[in-house]
Structure formats: C-alpha cells, structure tokens
Amino acid sequence: MNFKTALLAGAVGAVLTAAPALAQEAAAPAQETAAPAQQSLQLTPGATVRGPDGALGQLEGVQANAEGGQELTVRGADGQLRAVPLGGIRQEGADVVVAYTKAEYDAAAPIAGAAPAPAATPAPSSDPAADPTTADPSSTMTDPADPATTADPMAPPTDSTQPQG
Numbered sequence: 001m002n003f004k005t006a007l008l009a010g011a012v013g014a015v016l017t018a019a020p021a022l023a024q025e026a027a028a029p030a031q032e033t034a035a036p037a038q039q040s041l042q043l044t045p046g047a048t049v050r051g052p053d054g055a056l057g058q059l060e061g062v063q064a065n066a067e068g069g070q071e072l073t074v075r076g077a078d079g080q081l082r083a084v085p086l087g088g089i090r091q092e093g094a095d096v097v098v099a100y101t102k103a104e105y106d107a108a109a110p111i112a113g114a115a116p117a118p119a120a121t122p123a124p125s126s127d128p129a130a131d132p133t134t135a136d137p138s139s140t141m142t143d144p145a146d147p148a149t150t151a152d153p154m155a156p157p158t159d160s161t162q163p164q165g
Contacts, residue, residue, distance in 0.1 A: 041096070043059060043072075044059070044094070045059055045060060047059045049074045049098060050092075050097050051100045052099065053102050055102075056076060061073045063083065071086060072086065073114075075117060076105065079116065081111045081114035082110055083108065
C-alpha cells in the first residue's frame with residue numbers, strides 16, 4: 001500500500017466516523033421545536049397556590065381524582081381543603097400558579113373527610129401571673145438560711161441534755 005492510498009483511507013475513515021455525529025447535530029434543532037422542554041416543579045407543602053386572579057390558599061399535597069389524574073389539595077383562608085386541577089400549572093419562585101380562578105376555587109366542594117386546619121399556636125399572654133414561665137422568680141424562692149444560726153455539718157453532734165462546760 002502506498003502513501004496516497006493510506007492517506008485517502010484515513011480521510012474516508014474520519015469522514016465516516018464523524019458522519020453520524022454531524023447528522024445528529026443537523027437534526028437536533030428540528031427535535032427541539034417539535035417537543036417543548038419539560039419543566040420541573042417543586043411542590044412543597046405550605047407553598048402559596050395562586051390563580052390568575054389571586055391567592056387560592058396553601059398547598060397541602062397532591063391526590064388522584066375520580067378520572068385517575070392528579071390534582072392539588074389546597075387549604076383556603078376559610079380552613080377548607082379543596083381540590084385544584086393541574087391545568088396551566090407552573091412555578092413562580094416559591095409559589096405554584098394554576099389556571100384556576102378564585103371564584104372556581106370558592107365554588108368547589110370541600111374534600112370530604114379531610115382533616116381540619118391545624119389550630120394556630122396561641123399568642124403568649126401579656127399577664128406574667130398567668131404564665132408560670134414568666135412569673136416573678138422572687139415569689140417562689142425562699143430566703144437563704146442565716147449561716148450564724150445553722151449548724152455546722154462537720155461539727156460533732158451536741159447533746160442538749162448535758163451541761164456545756
């Protein structure tokens with residue numbers, strides 16, 4: 001094999017090796033326009049769920065509906081838990097945005113058997129006597145003992161019936 005043949009065979013091999021990669025790069029833009037990129041959502045319980053006309057409530061979770069699809073469970077300001085369809089769902093910061101209006105949410109029936117809203121933590125009392133943790137500590141403490149009147153624990157016991165001499 002002479003030098004020209006070897007050089008030509010090497011060039012053909014390089015072109016054939018690169019051809020599949022070049023074909024993929026040429027087809028890649030057509031694939032991107034055909035299928036939109038999927039968005040990743042982080043559905044965190046407690047996140048605010050908003051519709052196009054305002055806040056619907058706080059996200060509790062996700063459940064399956066009667067058709068087998070999924071829907072959000074959202075607790076509104078009234079404390080009721082209602083289902084919200086996933087239509088138009090997207091994330092804006094920490095909030096979850098859906099294409100479900102406040103009027104549609106308010107008209108939806110509450111989820112039967114849902115646990116009631118958790119009770120709010122009571123505010124601390126402004127009356128210190130009502131809260132034992134903030135009561136005046138001097139009212140429960142005893143006065144320290146007078147060292148002159150207390151017995152020395154290291155001294156031998158004395159018998160009060162015998163005269164001191």
